[in-house]
Amino acid sequence: xxxxxxxxGTSPLRKEGRAKVLGQAKYxxxxxxxxMWHGATVRSTIARGLIRTIHFAPEVDWxxxxxxxxxxxxxxxxxxxxxxxxxxxxxxxxxxxEEPILLLAHREKAALLAGVASVRIDYDELPxxxxxxxxxxxxxxxxxxxxxxxxxxxxxxxxxxxxxALYSGESGETEDSLAxxxxxxxxxxEGEYHTGAQEQLYIEPNGVIAECEKDAxxxxxxxxxxxxxxxxYYLVHALTLVFNLPEGKCRVIQTETGGAFGGKEDFxxxxxxxxxxxxxxxxxxxxxxxxxxxxxxxxxxxHPSRTRHRTAVSKDGKLLGCEIEIALDGGAYATxxxxxxxxxxxxAPGPYKWPFVRVRAKAVATNLPPHGAFRGxxxxxxxxxxxxxxxxxxxxVGLAPEELRRRNFLATGDRTATGQLLDEPVDMERLLERAxxxxxxxxxxxxxxxxxxxxxxxxxxxxxxFMHGSGFTGSGERRLNSVVQVELLxxxxxxxxxxxxxxxxxxxxxxxxxAAQSLQIPYEQVVIAQPDTxxxxxxxxxxxxxxxxxxxxxxxRASTHLLDTLRAGSxxxxxxxxxxxxxxxxxxxxxxxxxRCSARYEPVRPVEWNDELFHGDAYPxxxxxxxxxxxxxxxxxxxxxxTRFDALQEVGRIMHxxxxxxxxxxxxxxxxxxxxxxxxxxxxxRMMNNQMTNYIxxxxxxxxxxxxxxxxxxxxxxxxxxxxxGELPMDxxxxxxxxxxxxxxxxxxxxIPLLPEDIFVKVSGFTxxxxxxxxxxxxxxxxxxxxxxxx
Amino acid sequence: MKCGIQLAVNGExxxxxxxxxxxxxxxLREDLHLTGTKEGCGEGECGACAVLMNGELVNSCLVxxxxxxxxxxxxxxxxxxxxxxxxxQQCFLENGGAQCGICTxxxxxxxxxxxxxxxxxxLEQIQEGLAGNLCRCTGYMRIFEAVQKxxxxxxxI
Numbered sequence: 001x002x003x004x005x006x007x008x009g010t011s012p013l014r015k016e017g018r019a020k021v022l023g024q025a026k027y028x029x030x031x032x033x034x035x036m037w038h039g040a041t042v043r044s045t046i047a048r049g050l051i052r053t054i055h056f057a058p059e060v061d062w063x064x065x066x067x068x069x070x071x072x073x074x075x076x077x078x079x080x081x082x083x084x085x086x087x088x089x090x091x092x093x094x095x096x097x098e099e100p101i102l103l104l105a106h107r108e109k110a111a112l113l114a115g116v117a118s119v120r121i122d123y124d125e126l127p128x129x130x131x132x133x134x135x136x137x138x139x140x141x142x143x144x145x146x147x148x149x150x151x152x153x154x155x156x157x158x159x160x161x162x163x164x165a166l167y168s169g170e171s172g173e174t175e176d177s178l179a180x181x182x183x184x185x186x187x188x189x190e191g192e193y194h195t196g197a198q199e200q201l202y203i204e205p206n207g208v209i210a211e212c213e214k215d216a217x218x219x220x221x222x223x224x225x226x227x228x229x230x231x232x233y234y235l236v237h238a239l240t241l242v243f244n245l246p247e248g249k250c251r252v253i254q255t256e257t258g259g260a261f262g263g264k265e266d267f268x269x270x271x272x273x274x275x276x277x278x279x280x281x282x283x284x285x286x287x288x289x290x291x292x293x294x295x296x297x298x299x300x301x302x303h304p305s306r307t308r309h310r311t312a313v314s315k316d317g318k319l320l321g322c323e324i325e326i327a328l329d330g331g332a333y334a335t336x337x338x339x340x341x342x343x344x345x346x347x348a349p350g351p352y353k354w355p356f357v358r359v360r361a362k363a364v365a366t367n368l369p370p371h372g373a374f375r376g377x378x379x380x381x382x383x384x385x386x387x388x389x390x391x392x393x394x395x396x397v398g399l400a401p402e403e404l405r406r407r408n409f410l411a412t413g414d415r416t417a418t419g420q421l422l423d424e425p426v427d428m429e430r431l432l433e434r435a436x437x438x439x440x441x442x443x444x445x446x447x448x449x450x451x452x453x454x455x456x457x458x459x460x461x462x463x464x465x466f467m468h469g470s471g472f473t474g475s476g477e478r479r480l481n482s483v484v485q486v487e488l489l490x491x492x493x494x495x496x497x498x499x500x501x502x503x504x505x506x507x508x509x510x511x512x513x514x515a516a517q518s519l520q521i522p523y524e525q526v527v528i529a530q531p532d533t534x535x536x537x538x539x540x541x542x543x544x545x546x547x548x549x550x551x552x553x554x555x556x557r558a559s560t561h562l563l564d565t566l567r568a569g570s571x572x573x574x575x576x577x578x579x580x581x582x583x584x585x586x587x588x589x590x591x592x593x594x595x596r597c598s599a600r601y602e603p604v605r606p607v608e609w610n611d612e613l614f615h616g617d618a619y620p621x622x623x624x625x626x627x628x629x630x631x632x633x634x635x636x637x638x639x640x641x642x643t644r645f646d647a648l649q650e651v652g653r654i655m656h657x658x659x660x661x662x663x664x665x666x667x668x669x670x671x672x673x674x675x676x677x678x679x680x681x682x683x684x685x686r687m688m689n690n691q692m693t694n695y696i697x698x699x700x701x702x703x704x705x706x707x708x709x710x711x712x713x714x715x716x717x718x719x720x721x722x723x724x725x726g727e728l729p730m731d732x733x734x735x736x737x738x739x740x741x742x743x744x745x746x747x748x749x750x751x752i753p754l755l756p757e758d759i760f761v762k763v764s765g766f767t768x769x770x771x772x773x774x775x776x777x778x779x780x781x782x783x784x785x786x787x788x789x790x791x
Numbered sequence: 792m793k794c795g796i797q798l799a800v801n802g803e804x805x806x807x808x809x810x811x812x813x814x815x816x817x818x819l820r821e822d823l824h825l826t827g828t829k830e831g832c833g834e835g836e837c838g839a840c841a842v843l844m845n846g847e848l849v850n851s852c853l854v855x856x857x858x859x860x861x862x863x864x865x866x867x868x869x870x871x872x873x874x875x876x877x878x879x880q881q882c883f884l885e886n887g888g889a890q891c892g893i894c895t896x897x898x899x900x901x902x903x904x905x906x907x908x909x910x911x912x913x914l915e916q917i918q919e920g921l922a923g924n925l926c927r928c929t930g931y932m933r934i935f936e937a938v939q940k941x942x943x944x945x946x947x948i
Binding site for chain 2: 693
């Protein structure tokens, strides 16, 4: 075996990898229970209105169906997130297209399609709001008809789920000091940036199988749901309310999960509750699997955003202050929007030192299906705006984009916009230097500028500098109060018990590495249990780049506890072989029957966070990165493509080089899709392109070589020095790509996704007076209008 | 109406009695209990349901059962022999080519098909050969590496 201290940092085979390459891994649709029925959802066909009547077509034998209405719900009609505004099933009103109204189950899956089509619902339609601007206008105009959301016990005002204001400053935190910064500025630079919705597009759609147990009187005594999900205990919590049952009577089991990316964070609470209600009604296990079109139309997406920047800067490129205004489109119910907004707010000032910052942020209500969690969770939106804006500031000041950033980076000992002291090493300058070096930035910039003069294919380079907070925000980890256990199996192998889930990112593997290293035994000897809430403690949700760092640290502590117990109780020596470990484990079990060691979350260092003022230690730590995109824009076809991508980051110690690279490459690919391909087309709140045929994610033929580079700086918060890695790579690609497109064409684009038709409109707008263009630019001469890049 | 369909699945003669328009994907999963073949989109875009039919790569969600009558099929269950991983599977496992695993069966069969056509594929041939199989996790880089390593491994045999 390798030395124990070499297990973290090597790349052992993925724990469940063999089953996956053999096709033996069981996803929820591969499972079948005896007597199982199938479930389906009858959904709203309109965006907003009152349900008048529900007709069941007489030619269908409805006695063969189980039908669930809101009135059948034994507990509360709510899908709980932060508040209870989100109904499990609509009662009198609907607030978005595809809102669930009725549930149907049948023993034959094939009968459901006709069943759903044979229910007709008549509505009294109400006017809807479908964009951030429409939602704001309704409030501004006091248009009561278009106030679609009124507030909740969690806060919020008309059409606004949540608002935050973040003020920071070295010597004061007032509007006055901010105003002074703008008065002394040599330049004031303004910009407005937009991002679209993005579909998670996990290849396995949402799906569950539910069972329900009733007593002789027909009252529900327990429910059990297994399926594809990230956060089993979130679903437990949802079920306790819907069924009015204690936690111990709501069992949730995660099955192998075919991708999630945030899309299976909160949504399983919906489909899981629905399937359990159908199981209650029909008395059989019920399987509900969405098909692709339903999954895309009805489940969550990344929040669309609008971000405005106003920046004060001196003529030597020192950032003096900024005002940032963020608006997210939350869809029809609050769901996770307040938390997404919080991460957007904290990440908005980026990795820069600002004497004064003011961020005002809000999440507004629209009549779209609720937007939710997607890798990055608000940060990709605000970092897109910031990093596009930094290029604009650089242009105004007359500095190269990299030079402006270099002059303003946060460094060790500085405080972030929330006032958090960066007492661990932070070296953005080093990251920038190396990223420019690895991508051959200077040489390419010069070469492209030269070549672009005589080519209709314009090439360019762009950078983005950014960070991503690891773990829950502020006091969130303290509130989660996560617990991890490590136990001995009867054969003496240690087994990890966590509710943290594997959905491709490598949870099983890295947690086993951590345990193996702590227990000083081979990786192969460690086992991890399937997340089943009747078997595993609540180690928190699998979100927020927290699993490696937070849960990994708990696995390390629980494992060390177990090792110490064996040393004290079975005479295991300080240095031992795998065989000696097993022998000591069996001796301990023989004498005591069992051994299970727990670890509960304790912050490595005290966390000071004020939720009201948005001030203090926003995250235990941040991962830092500089990404470089190389693009080609073909002015014959108006298509832009990424021709090379360099991703350099500092994510603490690398636990598993192969998995870590895979995380970065996969995130960059999603980021490229976010920037150039993936467009949700909406009509009156309904997604019109809810198919893989017309919602385009990158294929193997669309992606460039993605070069991944790590700077390894061990971090005190994670096991063996690890930080969070999962979300970071989603944040940087889009701004780097649009910066590169501006470098290539001289034209500034501030909205993503950026499709060929968008490039066409803007280029022809510039060049063709008949289309309202100024006639200033000729596509063939665009190269001559390239901005000065090496000022 | 049902009809008898004869299939040679992973070298074994199988006979099923199914509606003629039943999707081959459902015949494999429901009638033959070969659940390694996955459904991702049901419209031939994602390739999660890809299998080899008479040596050609097909999306089994688009093939009616009747069309497969008499065909030779290879699914993910037929790629390994007696529990020993095929070099393609081994290389996917070692190089991080499988993350969530849902696209993996189709991806491995697409690789199988690609390496039959191009035993020493260029990066472009790999990119094109796998362009019908969507992977949302990896960004494809680990998969390309796995395919290159598998090509080398096959030559070594």
